[in-house]
Amino acid sequence: MANALRLGVAGLGTVGASVIRLLGEHGDALARKNGRAVEVTAVSARDRTRDRGIDLSGLTFFTDPIELAQSDEIDVFVELIGGDNGPAESSVRAALSAGKHVVTANKALLAKHGVDLAELAEDNGVCLNYEAAIAGGIPIVKTLRESLSGNAVTRIYGIMNGTCNYILTRMEKEGISFEDCLADAQRLGYAEADPTFDIEGNDTAHKLAVLTSLAFGTKISADDIYLEGITSITTADIQAADELGYRIKLLGVAQKTDTGIEQRVHPTMVPKQSAIAQVDGVLNAVAVDGDFVGGLVLVGPGAGGDATASSVVSDIADLARGDVTPVLGMPAKDLADYTRARMRLHEGGYYIRFTVQDRAGAFAEIAKAMGNKDISLQSIVQRHRGDADRADAKSVILITHETTEVAVREALDEIAETGVISGVPQMIRIERLS
Amino acid sequence: MANALRLGVAGLGTVGASVIRLLGEHGDALARKNGRAVEVTAVSARDRTRDRGIDLSGLTFFTDPIELAQSDEIDVFVELIGGDNGPAESSVRAALSAGKHVVTANKALLAKHGVDLAELAEDNGVCLNYEAAIAGGIPIVKTLRESLSGNAVTRIYGIMNGTCNYILTRMEKEGISFEDCLADAQRLGYAEADPTFDIEGNDTAHKLAVLTSLAFGTKISADDIYLEGITSITTADIQAADELGYRIKLLGVAQKTDTGIEQRVHPTMVPKQSAIAQVDGVLNAVAVDGDFVGGLVLVGPGAGGDATASSVVSDIADLARGDVTPVLGMPAKDLADYTRARMRLHEGGYYIRFTVQDRAGAFAEIAKAMGNKDISLQSIVQRHRGDADRADAKSVILITHETTEVAVREALDEIAETGVISGVPQMIRIERLS
Numbered sequence: 001m002a003n004a005l006r007l008g009v010a011g012l013g014t015v016g017a018s019v020i021r022l023l024g025e026h027g028d029a030l031a032r033k034n035g036r037a038v039e040v041t042a043v044s045a046r047d048r049t050r051d052r053g054i055d056l057s058g059l060t061f062f063t064d065p066i067e068l069a070q071s072d073e074i075d076v077f078v079e080l081i082g083g084d085n086g087p088a089e090s091s092v093r094a095a096l097s098a099g100k101h102v103v104t105a106n107k108a109l110l111a112k113h114g115v116d117l118a119e120l121a122e123d124n125g126v127c128l129n130y131e132a133a134i135a136g137g138i139p140i141v142k143t144l145r146e147s148l149s150g151n152a153v154t155r156i157y158g159i160m161n162g163t164c165n166y167i168l169t170r171m172e173k174e175g176i177s178f179e180d181c182l183a184d185a186q187r188l189g190y191a192e193a194d195p196t197f198d199i200e201g202n203d204t205a206h207k208l209a210v211l212t213s214l215a216f217g218t219k220i221s222a223d224d225i226y227l228e229g230i231t232s233i234t235t236a237d238i239q240a241a242d243e244l245g246y247r248i249k250l251l252g253v254a255q256k257t258d259t260g261i262e263q264r265v266h267p268t269m270v271p272k273q274s275a276i277a278q279v280d281g282v283l284n285a286v287a288v289d290g291d292f293v294g295g296l297v298l299v300g301p302g303a304g305g306d307a308t309a310s311s312v313v314s315d316i317a318d319l320a321r322g323d324v325t326p327v328l329g330m331p332a333k334d335l336a337d338y339t340r341a342r343m344r345l346h347e348g349g350y351y352i353r354f355t356v357q358d359r360a361g362a363f364a365e366i367a368k369a370m371g372n373k374d375i376s377l378q379s380i381v382q383r384h385r386g387d388a389d390r391a392d393a394k395s396v397i398l399i400t401h402e403t404t405e406v407a408v409r410e411a412l413d414e415i416a417e418t419g420v421i422s423g424v425p426q427m428i429r430i431e432r433l434s
Numbered sequence: 435m436a437n438a439l440r441l442g443v444a445g446l447g448t449v450g451a452s453v454i455r456l457l458g459e460h461g462d463a464l465a466r467k468n469g470r471a472v473e474v475t476a477v478s479a480r481d482r483t484r485d486r487g488i489d490l491s492g493l494t495f496f497t498d499p500i501e502l503a504q505s506d507e508i509d510v511f512v513e514l515i516g517g518d519n520g521p522a523e524s525s526v527r528a529a530l531s532a533g534k535h536v537v538t539a540n541k542a543l544l545a546k547h548g549v550d551l552a553e554l555a556e557d558n559g560v561c562l563n564y565e566a567a568i569a570g571g572i573p574i575v576k577t578l579r580e581s582l583s584g585n586a587v588t589r590i591y592g593i594m595n596g597t598c599n600y601i602l603t604r605m606e607k608e609g610i611s612f613e614d615c616l617a618d619a620q621r622l623g624y625a626e627a628d629p630t631f632d633i634e635g636n637d638t639a640h641k642l643a644v645l646t647s648l649a650f651g652t653k654i655s656a657d658d659i660y661l662e663g664i665t666s667i668t669t670a671d672i673q674a675a676d677e678l679g680y681r682i683k684l685l686g687v688a689q690k691t692d693t694g695i696e697q698r699v700h701p702t703m704v705p706k707q708s709a710i711a712q713v714d715g716v717l718n719a720v721a722v723d724g725d726f727v728g729g730l731v732l733v734g735p736g737a738g739g740d741a742t743a744s745s746v747v748s749d750i751a752d753l754a755r756g757d758v759t760p761v762l763g764m765p766a767k768d769l770a771d772y773t774r775a776r777m778r779l780h781e782g783g784y785y786i787r788f789t790v791q792d793r794a795g796a797f798a799e800i801a802k803a804m805g806n807k808d809i810s811l812q813s814i815v816q817r818h819r820g821d822a823d824r825a826d827a828k829s830v831i832l833i834t835h836e837t838t839e840v841a842v843r844e845a846l847d848e849i850a851e852t853g854v855i856s857g858v859p860q861m862i863r864i865e866r867l868s
Binding site (some may be wrong): 018022023025026029030032033034035131137138139142143145146147148149150151152217273275278279280290291292293294295296297298299300301304306307309310311313314317318321322323324325326329330331334 | 579585713729733755757760764
């Protein structure tokens, strides 16, 4: 058997500790499977003395991850520090430049510097693997880079943020408001003290940006993602969705269109009977539509130390076997430029909820504006607001047939001008799924 | 770039034609991704002249697949002939012995000769890849061999036969009898003229046998699978399942127990809200429980020329990149012997439907027998048979708490002896899923 593949683990948080524990428990089996042993020889962390529940005896300890990255004691640098700059970025660059393979769970780093790092890895003849960076334990990177490499992908979409999915699921199952769910999620550790990054969709966007590149062979372009979080979703929307045969999920979607590639993160109505609609709580799911495979859906844990460690170790196993895959599915220099499809050209169905004054003609004005923009309606629901202060305020809910974003936006502007509605209408895009 | 990887495709049915078409359409992209071109240089089929809608000009044509397997014109033998012996087996053996890699979609061959062929491949230093053999377009082989290699798998289960799932789905959605659904499935091409192999579970068993080996590192043991088909399932069972919060699916399940590994294929009640319960029609799904990843579910097309070709080409791409994975996840000589866990020791919940005469004391007899075997009941439903000839016949449906197969079987024997029931009770196992 070849010499052991020597790992340096930078960052000893939950995931780092799980990785070391996994390799301790299953190291022998892995060596048999890969034909090569794997051993952690060195680690880095800020605090040398903290008890992490793992045995670090015999391992060289660095406080500077860059020193670890350049150490002669390691063949693979495992970056579990996090963050899109600072020590994570500099140590990954140092490792690649020193001819070390890198395994990382850092989505923010990849979303920002992925193409650049891929070129650096390829110039140095080493691998940069990151299965754990996207959807935790779900093997979506390998599925795209390897299993679906014979397909032209037409769309990739998924539930990639457990915090949002937990909140939306509880709002649906228990009829609790967004604010109360968020507070509960924070109490249970499913949401950060500052939850902005999750609930506004940025976290999903980071993952989507990398998946878009893998799926379509384009450069990563995280800044070109249309972004809408879940803070405006009410229990009224969720109930209406239920009655109309939908569930509301925060999806990240990348889709090929005639004018480029749409990348969008927004609350989405998905048909109840679709696989993605059944993904509840903190679970994640990623779905791919390809020209030969048809549709594939992967469901699993999107976070957690152990599940993430499973993916980190899968990347390490590939290195132990000597499997070399281009970082972004094809050599970074061959990636096409990303062409953004404008959101105003987005085509799809829409759910729109208006609060109207209970006066004759309000609905006629709405219908007229829709008609002016050639938007045809599939369903119309009218009802009194259960939660309104004013008994004379009604909800009017429309489901449109396939139309365009610009038509909907212009119709909403026209309706606002008539003065028949109160407040800002709620607008949720419907995703067509089989 | 290295010399092109030369393929010989044996068998030009639906899948073979799709593979050739896929390589024609996406060959350039694949070469960029893999760093090596792939080209079909030769094919074999029985009939040279048939129009298959693909261009075979320039390809060497063999009528004998063994000659193709041994040809100097190929590096990889792609076996798409089918069958667990005859030309498929002999040509695969010939190819491996001649030092050619083999890619196959042949589950029957692997279920019967997998370990033997794995040893032959490994002795000759070549690969035997078979992503397409199990669940069509779903990348479950790669997921088990590579993505989950750091996990101890505790259970693997799935819906792996589209014919059965199509029939069960239509029975549920439309209330049609098994016989009518089967006839429709045959008319639509979803079921064979002789459907036995599908509806009795043999096809699922072949796939399960290979997955068990991959999941648990044991030798393939297809003859040790407990087998029960779907022919006894009635619309009454499906309706009762629905009322009790379940759906009925034909599952293949392999599970680690204290006494060995259970392998079983049988109709199964799965909780409605589980991911697997939502898999309808001809779709397949495979789920894996692992100690680090937790639970993972993959849903996709289990058959069809194009979806299967997607998996065949994924195997070819691995060869083009030079990725070498042991055939059954670890070297065949290291596989452990398979120890069968006896079905009578199976633990789980049970659904039992009796037809009883409408006389006092019948239910007391049933309850007494259950109590004698320490079987506690979770739900009891009693109702008149809607479909009975005799208005005095009632259905009694029980859902048990966790118990053992032997206890249930002995209780049913005891109940039969009392004479309070008519016919054979229906017994469907419940799978505990999160």
